[in-house]
Amino acid sequence: RxxxxxxxxxxxxxxxxxxxxxxxxxxxxxxxxxxxxPEAAGLRHATDAGIATGVISHRDFADKRSFEEAMDERLREAGIDLICLAGFMRLLSPWFVDAWRDRTLNIHPSLLPSFKGLDTHARALAAGVRVHGCTVHIVRAEMDDGPIVAQAAVPVSSQDTAESLAARVLGAEHRLYPHALALIASGRAIVEGERVRVDAEAV
Ligand code: GRF
Known part of the structure; x- marks a missing residue:
């Protein structure tokens, strides 16, 4: 895949x-x-790792549709089967989400469906939750919404700041995303409507 x-x-x-x-x-x-x-630091890391990279800047396009068409075309040319959003900060249009339906993953730094959107760590602290975490889900047109593939919980301490909590969650993200992608790519996790079924043996 x-x-x-x-x-x-x-x-x-x-x-x-x-x-x-x-x-x-x-x-x-x-x-x-x-x-x-173009200035995304991740591009350099990908190049250093020998991965093909491309910049498709939304600023170079007249509208969102043509920006997304350019991305769609590049992904198809490369023979891509699955998309992983990783800190991609543009909301994708319904047509794009449909074109890649059930084949697009996102990671979000909260235990969804709690704390969709930005500033999740500060909001989790403000809400006084004792457990926070991260979620990998299948992308739907609504932001931070869609069938959940995998989640990791992280304890919240009374001493936490948004920064310390973010760092703890990020560590969990780095373990969770490879695990979730492997589940989907191997077929051990299958999207069934608005839920994901995971083979019992794989859990
Ligand atoms: C991560 O916290 C991710 O969950 C969120 O944006 C952040 C991206 O960080 N969607 P990075 O670019 O992967 O370092």
Whole structure:
């Protein structure tokens, strides 16, 4: 299974996926990294890892449709089967989501459906939750919505700041995303409507 990763920035989750996919028995190959921002730090890491990269800047297009068509075309040219969003900061249009339906994953830094959107760690602290975490889900047109593939829980301490909590969650993200992608790429996890079924043996 060929995977294309979309990023906008740092790309630490992208790096975790690239690292995991180096294992000979990993069921997916990272074939392409696309960024909508030319200055994204992740592009350099991908190039250093020998992965093909491309910049498709939304600023170069008259509208969202043509920007997304350019991404769609590049992904198809590269023979991509699955897309992983990894810190990709543009909301994808329904037509794009439909074109890649059940074949697009996203990682979000909260235990969905809690804390959709931005600033999840500060909001989790403000809400006083004792457990926080991260989620890999199948992308639907609504932001941070869609069938859940895998989640990891992280304890919240009374001493936590948004930064310390973010760092703990990020560590969990880097373990969770490679695991979730492997589940989907190997067929051990299957999207059934709005839920994901995971083989009992694989849990
Ligand atoms: C991660 O926290 C991810 O969950 C969120 O954006 C952040 C991206 O970080 N969607 P990175 O670019 O993968 O380092």
């Amino acid at each position: 060929k995977v294309g990763i979309l990023i906008s920035g740092r790309g630490s989750n992208m790096s975790a996926l690239i690292e995991a996919a180096k294992q000979p028995d990993y069921p997916a190959e990272i074939a392409l990294v696309l960024s909508n921002r």
